Structures are given as C-alpha cells and as structure tokens.
Amino acid sequence: MTRLFSQQSFRSKTLVAAAFVFLVALLIYRLTLAPTVTLVDSGELIVAARFLGVAHPPGFPLYLILAHLVSLLPFGSIAFRINSASAIFAALACGMLTLVAAELISGSSFVSTLRSEQRKKTSKSKIVGKDTFTADGWLMLGSAISSGILLAFSRTLWSYATIAEVYTLNSLLILTILFLMLRWRRGTGNDATIKSRSRRSIPAIADYDSWLYAAAIVFGAALGVHHVTVGLLLPALAAIVWKTHGIGFFVSRRLFYAALVSLAALVTVDSYLPLAASANPLLNWGDPSSFRALWWHITGRQYQVFVSFTPAIAGQELIRFGHLLLREFGFCWLPLPLLFAVIGYISMFRRDRTAFWFLILIVLFNLGYALNYEIAEDKDAYYLPTFISIAAASGYGMREVLQRFASSSRAPAAGLMLVIPLLALVAHWPYNNRSHYFIAHDYVENIQSTIEPNSLLLTLDWQVASPMLYTREIEQRRRDIKAIDVQPLRRSWYFDYLQRSYPSLIERSRDKIDAYVGELKKWEQDPDVYAQNTVLTRRIENAFQQMLRSFVDRELEVAPVYVTAELILTKESQNINFIEWLTHNFQAVPRGLVFQLKCDNEFHDSGEPHLQTRGLIDGTIRFAEDDVVRLKV
Structure with missing residues (x-):
C-alpha cells in the first residue's frame, strides 16, 4: 500500500517554503544592491520611470509604472529605490519558482497515481490525513526550496536583481504564468480523471478555469514588459493545453475567453505608451503617440536588424551560451545543478511527459530566438527563460536522485540540497556584490570634472550617455553641459529632448537641423525607399554630416567642445565620415577621460586628472571577461 502525503497539507507548506525562499533571496539582494545608477540602460530606465516617460523599444510600460510607484517611496536615492524594486521582483520570482518546482514534482506523483488508478480501476493507495506529512513530502518540499534558492543565487538573475532593469x-x-498553468492542469486532472473517470468531454467552463484566465491576464500584462521572451512561451503553453485537453480546446469558448482577457490586459498596459507620449514627457523615446509609431515601438522595429537567422552567428552565440550556462549555477568546474537538470528532464520524460514538453519547449524556443539575436551588453538576460527551466528541472532531478538516500539516511539528502545553492552563492558573490558599485556614477563625474562650464560633449558611448542622463535629470548635476549622444540623432524623437534640454544649441544650428530632420522623418516613414535609392541615401547622410559639423563649429564660437574616445580613437563604421572630419580638422587634447577639440596646432598641457575609481581597483568588485565594464569602460 502506497502512502501519499495530503495534497492540501503539501500546498500549505509550499507557500511557507516559497515565503522562506523569497526572504532569503531578498536578504542577499539587499546586501548586494547597487547604491546608485549603473551602466547600460539603468540611467535611462530610472529617468523614464521617475518622470513617467517612454523608454527604448519595446517601451516596458508595466515596468515603468511599477518602478515609478516605488520611486515615490521615502527612502534612499531614486536609483536605490528603483534598484530595490528589481530586488523585490527577483526575490518574488525565486519564491514563485519554488511553487513551480513543487507543482512539477508533486504533480508527477499525482499523475502517476491517476494512471495507476485507471489501470487498476480501484485504488490501493492510502491518502495520509491532513495532519500527516510523509518523508517523501519533505523530500519534495526540500527539492523545491533548493530549486528556488538555486535560481536566487544564479549568476544572471542575481546580477539583474541589484540594478534598475526590466x-x-x-x-x-x-514564472507566475507557468505556476498558474500548472495549477490549471492539476484542476483539470481532478475534474476529468478523478470525478468523471470517463472520456466524456469536460465542461465548457469549469471552476478550475479561473487559473487559466489568471494566467491569460498575466500573460497579456507580461507582454508589456518584454514581449519577445514572453511570447516565446506560447508553444510550451499550447503543449500543456493540448496534452491536457486535446485539440478540441483550440476551437473552444475557453480559448476565446482566455485570448480575450489576455488581449484586454495587453491593451490596458500598452495604452500607457501613447498616453505618456501625449503628455510630452522629458524622455519620449520613439514618440509613440500615433498608432503607427506605437506599433513600431512595441515591436522593436529599430532593433530588428540585430536578428539574423544565419548559421555562423548562431554558432558563435551557441559557444557563448555554453560558457554562460557552465557558470550560471555555480563553479564552471562543478556543474552539479546541470547534471541534476539532465536527470530531471529524463525523469520527467518517463514519469510526466506533459511536464517534460512544457519545460523543454521553453528552452528550445528561447534558444531558437536568442541564439540568432546579436547584441553585446545584456545578452545573458535573454537566456533567463532557459535558466528558469533548468533550475526547475534541477529540483526535479534532485528529488529523483535523493529519493534513494531518504529511506536509509536523510543527512546526505539534506546536505546536498543545502550545498548546491551555497556553492552558487560562493561562486557568484564576488561578481554580483554591487554594494560598492559606483563605477557608472564615478565614470560620469570623472568626465564632468574636466569639462568647462557650458561646454558641448559629443559621445557615441551609451555607457556615458545613460548614467549622465541620470545625474543631470535626477541629481541635477552639471546641467550646464550640453551632452549629445550621436546615435539617437538618427531618430527624430531625440530632437524634442534636445530642444527641451538645450534650446540655445538648437537655435544656433536651426537651419542644419531642420534640413536634416525633414529628410529623417521621410526616412522613418519608409526606410526601404532610401535603401533602394543611392541619391536619397546620400542626401540624408550629407544633411546628417552638415548638422554634426554645425554643432561643433557653432558651439566652438561660444564654448569649448569635447568628445569621448570612440569619436577620436576608433573607426566606427556608421559614423566614419564625421570621425575623419574631426581628426582632420581639430587637435584632440586629452582632458581626463575625454578630448577637447582645438582649432590650432599648438601644444596644450593635458594636466593631471583626479579620478574616482571606487570599486575598480580597491578589490570590492570583480568583473568577468565579458562584463560591460571590460568591454565598454
């Protein structure tokens, strides 16, 4: 006779376990939280959230709304508050993975029991009472907790839990979507298999469908955060629906209602973008006030050039992914969690084929896209759905292996469940401890300290432009500096920001700006026409060059002009004409981390810059070879 733990007792304990994982994760994230702005998109996202603006595509409306609410709380700096929001979201995600892992592990036992009942017609299993909890139940719970803490201490999620990111x-x-769908699946099993014990159709609308509609609402809202990685869950969701209800579900009212509430959630969240744009916010990336601009923005039109389904790129990215995967859950030389994940997938394939396809399709479709998306700075984040699936499978595999030890000795089982997450903690603490991370803030301050009042600064470096946007707009530092990022000058919305921030600069180059923006807006409406017409391409490029030269020449008449290193020392292809014009017509005099443009050939003393280097050379922060600090700063 098989003793099964009470499902009700197990669920109540999983909630306590999830809360425990949440608190552990939150504690670690708080101890390692960045105190101020960081590199990449942090500065831009903080400014967009604080002033209810529009961030870069796809806009992240739900994130901006929630981050704005957190920014209103009375503690710490604005950056610290929004960094704290990331920590809370990550800790909740780890708690949710605990629930997902518990549902997968206990669900497989539940499915096995149902199959046994169907074969034997009469059950020989004895359900232990509500107040009884078996050793197998504790083992399942421990494996789920270990899975959640493993994700908490994983390299990628932890790294984004300490900074302002989406x-x-x-x-x-x-993870909320995954949990809700697994709960819906369990309710379906209860109704269709236990109660009816026949193959007659299930009700058109059942009580347990509340889980399905909740998942649909969250799915629609999640599309308002990062629609690509969320949208790629659809094959996995379709698999669990098909394996549970068959093909008939896809023409049922239930699917129609689920799609309807999901669409309603998406429209509600995305309506923030045109509403925010119409309010003329400080940062209005893409100006999605029209339907066409809104569609371009939420579909990430400007980033589609980075997607290339070519074997060469996919092969390079696969090697890079392999490196990321080996270090993700601990030391590269001790990939025990990956071994447990493999065991977990194999065990799921044998015990619960639906759960197997549910998790494996998440991996396959996530990798299918991410391996063909070529970006340098936050590529690891695109693999998070895969890492989530692996963490869940690792908990499943852990339970499968440790079940052999539980009957003879519980100490090795408990020890292994504890050691594996702790190894990840030890391995990743040096890289993810950002409690002394002032690099972006100091980088900007070091640049600003060598720039004279009212000067123009031209840059191609987002690691300068993004944190400087934060120090200017949030901290109100060095607002006299006219900082222009050359890359966004290829988008018409950026000139609204420049007009608002530096009206005198715009007026001094008004004629050249108007000539260029007129061509730019035509290009934005139909870039293919320009791509196919060399005359039009040459015309807009010439107008762009004339405007850039006007910025330099006319600002030099009233104040110094500075450029960052990539406009002098590199041959960046997209802006090669402007770079060559600068190097041929001006002397670039080093001023700390930037160069001052001089019209003469006389000797100019560079001086001795006094640089702040907190975290760089004092040993408080370690950087991997692919860290953005090494790549960009």
Missing part, C-alpha cells in the same frame, strides 16, 4: 520583473511574470 528582466527580474519579466522573470517573475513568466
């Missing part, structure tokens, strides 16, 4: 909220919503 990926922890995205992970939380993905």
Whole structure:
C-alpha cells in the first residue's frame, strides 16, 4: 500500500517554503544592491520611470509604472529605490519558482497515481490525513526550496536583481504564468480523471478555469514588459493545453475567453505608451503617440536588424551560451545543478511527459530566438527563460536522485540540497556584490570634472550617455553641459529632448537641423525607399554630416567642445565620415577621460586628472571577461 502525503497539507507548506525562499533571496539582494545608477540602460530606465516617460523599444510600460510607484517611496536615492524594486521582483520570482518546482514534482506523483488508478480501476493507495506529512513530502518540499534558492543565487538573475532593469520583473511574470498553468492542469486532472473517470468531454467552463484566465491576464500584462521572451512561451503553453485537453480546446469558448482577457490586459498596459507620449514627457523615446509609431515601438522595429537567422552567428552565440550556462549555477568546474537538470528532464520524460514538453519547449524556443539575436551588453538576460527551466528541472532531478538516500539516511539528502545553492552563492558573490558599485556614477563625474562650464560633449558611448542622463535629470548635476549622444540623432524623437534640454544649441544650428530632420522623418516613414535609392541615401547622410559639423563649429564660437574616445580613437563604421572630419580638422587634447577639440596646432598641457575609481581597483568588485565594464569602460 502506497502512502501519499495530503495534497492540501503539501500546498500549505509550499507557500511557507516559497515565503522562506523569497526572504532569503531578498536578504542577499539587499546586501548586494547597487547604491546608485549603473551602466547600460539603468540611467535611462530610472529617468523614464521617475518622470513617467517612454523608454527604448519595446517601451516596458508595466515596468515603468511599477518602478515609478516605488520611486515615490521615502527612502534612499531614486536609483536605490528603483534598484530595490528589481530586488523585490527577483526575490518574488525565486519564491514563485519554488511553487513551480513543487507543482512539477508533486504533480508527477499525482499523475502517476491517476494512471495507476485507471489501470487498476480501484485504488490501493492510502491518502495520509491532513495532519500527516510523509518523508517523501519533505523530500519534495526540500527539492523545491533548493530549486528556488538555486535560481536566487544564479549568476544572471542575481546580477539583474541589484540594478534598475526590466528582466527580474519579466522573470517573475513568466514564472507566475507557468505556476498558474500548472495549477490549471492539476484542476483539470481532478475534474476529468478523478470525478468523471470517463472520456466524456469536460465542461465548457469549469471552476478550475479561473487559473487559466489568471494566467491569460498575466500573460497579456507580461507582454508589456518584454514581449519577445514572453511570447516565446506560447508553444510550451499550447503543449500543456493540448496534452491536457486535446485539440478540441483550440476551437473552444475557453480559448476565446482566455485570448480575450489576455488581449484586454495587453491593451490596458500598452495604452500607457501613447498616453505618456501625449503628455510630452522629458524622455519620449520613439514618440509613440500615433498608432503607427506605437506599433513600431512595441515591436522593436529599430532593433530588428540585430536578428539574423544565419548559421555562423548562431554558432558563435551557441559557444557563448555554453560558457554562460557552465557558470550560471555555480563553479564552471562543478556543474552539479546541470547534471541534476539532465536527470530531471529524463525523469520527467518517463514519469510526466506533459511536464517534460512544457519545460523543454521553453528552452528550445528561447534558444531558437536568442541564439540568432546579436547584441553585446545584456545578452545573458535573454537566456533567463532557459535558466528558469533548468533550475526547475534541477529540483526535479534532485528529488529523483535523493529519493534513494531518504529511506536509509536523510543527512546526505539534506546536505546536498543545502550545498548546491551555497556553492552558487560562493561562486557568484564576488561578481554580483554591487554594494560598492559606483563605477557608472564615478565614470560620469570623472568626465564632468574636466569639462568647462557650458561646454558641448559629443559621445557615441551609451555607457556615458545613460548614467549622465541620470545625474543631470535626477541629481541635477552639471546641467550646464550640453551632452549629445550621436546615435539617437538618427531618430527624430531625440530632437524634442534636445530642444527641451538645450534650446540655445538648437537655435544656433536651426537651419542644419531642420534640413536634416525633414529628410529623417521621410526616412522613418519608409526606410526601404532610401535603401533602394543611392541619391536619397546620400542626401540624408550629407544633411546628417552638415548638422554634426554645425554643432561643433557653432558651439566652438561660444564654448569649448569635447568628445569621448570612440569619436577620436576608433573607426566606427556608421559614423566614419564625421570621425575623419574631426581628426582632420581639430587637435584632440586629452582632458581626463575625454578630448577637447582645438582649432590650432599648438601644444596644450593635458594636466593631471583626479579620478574616482571606487570599486575598480580597491578589490570590492570583480568583473568577468565579458562584463560591460571590460568591454565598454
């Protein structure tokens, strides 16, 4: 006679376990939280959230709304508050993974029991009472906890839990969708298999469908955070629906209602973008006030050039992914969690084929896209759905292996469940401890300290432009500096920001700006026409060059002009004409981390810059070879 733990007792304990994992993760994230702005998109996202603006595509409306609410709380700096929001989202995601892992592990036992009952017609299993909890139940619970803490201490999620970024909220919503669908599946099993014990059709609308509609609402809302990684869950969701209800579900009213509430959630969240744009916010990336501009923005039109389904790129990215995967859950030389994940997938394939396809399709479709998306700075975040699936499978595999030890000795089982997450903690603490991370803030301050009042600064470096946007707009530092990022000058919305921030600069080059923006807006409406017409391409490029030269020449009449290193020392292809014009017509005099443009050939003393280097050389922060600090700064 098989003793099964009470499902009700197990669920109540999993809630306590999830809360425990949440608190552990939140504690670690708080201890390692960045105190201020960081590199990449942090500065831009903080400014967009604080002033209810529009961030870069796809806009992240749900994230901006939630981050704005957190920014209103009375503690710490604005950056610290929004960094804290990322920590809370990540800790909740880890707690949610605990629930997902518990549902997968206990669900497989539940499915096995149902199959046994169907074969034997009469059950020989004895359900232990509500107040009884078996050793197998504790083992399942321990494996789920270990899975959640493993994700908490994983390299990628932890790294985004300490800074202002969208990926922890995205992970939380993905895991919420997975949990709700697994609960819906369990309710379906209860209704269709236990109660009816026949093959007659299930009700058109059942009580347990509330889980399905909740998942649909969260899915729609999640599309308003990072629509690509969320949208790629659809094959996995379709698999669990098909394996549970068959093909008939896809023409049922239930699917129609689920799609309807999901669409309603998406429209509600995305309506923030045109509403925010119409309010003329400080940062209005893409100006999605029209339907066409809104569609271009939420579909990430400007980033589609980075997607290339070519074997060469996919092969390079696969090697890079392999490196990321080996270090993700601990030391590269001790990939025990990956071994447990493989065992977990194999065990699921044998015990619960639906759960197997549910998790494996998440991996396959996530990798299918991410391996063909070529970006350098936050590529690891695009693999988070895969890492989530692996963490869940690792908990499943852990339970499978440790079940052999539980009957003879519980100490090795408990020890292994504890050691594996702790190894990840030890391995990743040096890289993810950002409690002394002032690099972006100091980088900007070091640049600003060598720039004279009212000067123009031209840059191609987003690692300068993004944190400087934060120090200017949030901290109100050095607002006299006219900082222009050359790359966004290829988008018409950026000139609204420049007009608002530096009206005198715009007026001094008004004629050249108007000539260029007129061509730019035509190009934005139909870039293919320009791509196919060399005359039009040459015309807009000439107008762009004339405007850039006007910025330099006319600002030099009233104040110094500075450029960052990539406009002098590199041959960046997209802006090669402007770079060559600068190097041929001006002397670039080093001023700390930037260069001052001089019209003469006389000797100019560079001086001795006094640089702040907190975290760089004092040993408080370690950087991997692919860290953005090494790549960009």
